[in-house]
Amino acid sequence: MTAIVTLPDSQRYARSVEASKRVRWDVEADVIRGRRFDTAHKFLPDGLALADAFTTLSPAEKRFVSQIQGRTYANVFGLVERFINAKVLELSHEHWFGDQNALEALVRFSDEELKHQALFRRIDTMVGDVLPAGYRFEIDANAVAHAVLGKSTWAVLALTLDIELFTQTHYLESIGHDTELSELFKDVFLFHWREESQHAILDELELVRHDGEVTAAQRDRAVDEFIELVAAVDGILRVQAKADAEYFAATCGRAIDEAESRTVESAFLKAYRWQYIHSGAQQPHFGKVMSRLITNAQGQRIQAALATLR
Numbered sequence: 001m002t003a004i005v006t007l008p009d010s011q012r013y014a015r016s017v018e019a020s021k022r023v024r025w026d027v028e029a030d031v032i033r034g035r036r037f038d039t040a041h042k043f044l045p046d047g048l049a050l051a052d053a054f055t056t057l058s059p060a061e062k063r064f065v066s067q068i069q070g071r072t073y074a075n076v077f078g079l080v081e082r083f084i085n086a087k088v089l090e091l092s093h094e095h096w097f098g099d100q101n102a103l104e105a106l107v108r109f110s111d112e113e114l115k116h117q118a119l120f121r122r123i124d125t126m127v128g129d130v131l132p133a134g135y136r137f138e139i140d141a142n143a144v145a146h147a148v149l150g151k152s153t154w155a156v157l158a159l160t161l162d163i164e165l166f167t168q169t170h171y172l173e174s175i176g177h178d179t180e181l182s183e184l185f186k187d188v189f190l191f192h193w194r195e196e197s198q199h200a201i202l203d204e205l206e207l208v209r210h211d212g213e214v215t216a217a218q219r220d221r222a223v224d225e226f227i228e229l230v231a232a233v234d235g236i237l238r239v240q241a242k243a244d245a246e247y248f249a250a251t252c253g254r255a256i257d258e259a260e261s262r263t264v265e266s267a268f269l270k271a272y273r274w275q276y277i278h279s280g281a282q283q284p285h286f287g288k289v290m291s292r293l294i295t296n297a298q299g300q301r302i303q304a305a306l307a308t309l310r
């Protein structure tokens with residue numbers, strides 16, 4: 001997902017519009033295609049689900065864990081896309097009477113995020129159809145969006161860039177040679193990433209544009225707010241790791257003692273931190289974009305915060 005750095009911004013917005021038109025897909029006709037999930041398959045690849053971290057589980061139990069994580073994947077994306085879309089609509093205001101390519105790019109971005117939320121609601125329901133009852137995801141997307149949007153635009157865009165860049169890592173993890181991996185879930189990664197790759201370019205354009213409008217003091221405060229947002233994401237991941245570990249223990253068909261349940265919960269948390277924080281923050285392009293905007297000391301503050309989430 002290397003940005004086209006040599007083009008003027010207007011052309012980069014225009015290219016994003018072209019790419020958005022070219023890759024556009026439909027939830028039912030292109031992604032679902034009349035298929036259902038099958039519990040004989042893994043839903044998330046081992047490299048994302050961190051199957052190796054679940055050291056006490058059998059291969060069949062690890063497969064079940066990947067299915068639980070698949071359902072949580074749909075829910076977490078549905079949640080983050082709520083605030084991402086609201087921020088994109090807000091930013092589009094700044095292009096109303098300016099670059100019409102930029103305006104169209106953001107309108108398409110917003111339209112795609114609405115579609116992605118519909119896709120992930122559909123995936124949540126479809127996974128629910130084949131897994132045991134009792135799964136819980138009780139974090140309110142609108143409440144999270146209100147909290148996130150209370151932070152500065154700079155901080156929200158930095159978090160959004162992290163998120164939208166990691167869809168590429170997730171897609172790349174899904175195209176390995178694991179024949180047990182669900183073809184339907186592989187398509188979710190593929191189709192989502194095809195539109196997210198435009199979003200990541202737009203996040204960068206908007207972040208750099210917005211960065212030009214803030215003072216050094218505002219940027220310094222925004223770095224702290226970005227760290228606060230990452231910590232808030234981690235808070236969500238802790239809640240869900242606990243819920244998913246409890247669901248696993250209640251439905252896996254054998255007794256899980258207290259020590260093992262702690263191991264399972266910490267493996268879920270490790271996997272979720274990899275999926276939703278580090279797989280984006282470690283992308284070289286994320287570091288490249290951020291390092292153009294912030295000082296070494298600010299970069300070290302971010303790295304130190306991220307290092308506590310291991």
Ligand SMILES: [Fe+2]
Pocket residue numbers: 081112113116192196
């Ligand atoms: Fe999306």
Ligand SMILES: [Fe+2]
Pocket residue numbers: 084113164195196199
């Ligand atoms: Fe997106």
